[in-house]
Every structure is written in C-alpha cells, then in structure tokens.
Amino acid sequence: MHQMLKEHRLFKECTDQELGEIDNICQKITFKENEIIFKAKGSAKYLYLISEGAVELLFEVKYYNASQNITLDRKTKGDVFGWSALTKPNIYTLSARAAQNSDLLRINEKDINELCAKNDHLGYILMKNISEIIGERFELIQKILIYEVQQNLKDKEQ
Secondary structure: OHHHHHHOHHHOOOOHHHHHHHHHHEEEEEEOOOOEEEOOOOEOOEEEEEEEOEEEEEEEEEEOOEEEEEEEEEEEOOOEEOHHHHOOOOEOOOEEEEOOOEEEEEEEHHHHHHHHHHOHHHHHHHHHHHHHHHHHHHHHHHHHHHHHHHHHHHHHHO
16 A cells, blocks of 8 residues: 555655554545435545546436436546545535545545645645645546536527
8 A cells, every 4th residue: 555655646755654553544435336425515524545446426406397417528547536634614515426446545634634734845735736636626627617617508509
C-alpha cells in the first residue's frame, strides 16, 4: 500500500515517514459493481483512493416527478474521490457508485485531520494537491455547463 500512496498525486511531495503514517490509517475495502459507495448530501467521513476498478461520480437531476442519476465523472486506478471529507462542511456533493468491482483504500477524515494537525507539512501538501483536484472538477463542470448553454441557444435558433 505504501508504494501506491507514494505514486499517488494526492501524496506527491510527502516524505516516506508521512506516507508510512498515512499507510497506517488506510483501510482496504471492496465494492461490487453498481454498489453505492456514498450518496450526495451525506456526511463526508471518508476519502477514497482507487487501487483497482472504476467508480462513477453521479449527480441527481430531477425533472417534474422523475429523477435520474447522471454520470459526471469516472475515476479509475490511482484516482481519488470523496475529497469533501477534507473540506468543510464535510458533505458529499456527488454520489459515488462502483462502475465495476473495485478495490479502494478508505481514509477516515478524523484520522487524516489528526495527522495534518500534528504535521503542518503534510497538511499543506494535502491541501495544495486537493486544491488542484478541485480545480479540475470545476473545469469539468464549467465545460459541461458551456456545452449545455450552447445547446440551449442552438435549440432556440431553430
């Protein structure tokens, strides 16, 4: 597990000692295909890293009396999700579902926050790296929004 953490972009620039401490708080967990990992608006208690498999991040769209989950993003081996566990108000903004049988590393938000409280360097590195990941999500949502607005304008022209 230590080697996977070392290669993961969330933990780039962490020392071997810091990686060892993170390794100690990781829990291996498996989800079967289509199993829900967490739901949007739920309390964000865990950060997840994908060891094997794939996970879909979903948001619910309601239209009249119907609702449908739409895939916003698909995460695969080496990706991180559930970063709401590291940011206030610690509420998941999307749902997560295993797209296939998946092996994950799960980190409890209390455990990682305790490590960061004891080690400013680790806290800085995690927040810097998680900020990059959040920025990428923002860009993805922005692209989707622009596409939808363009489609809407195109439909109005016809």
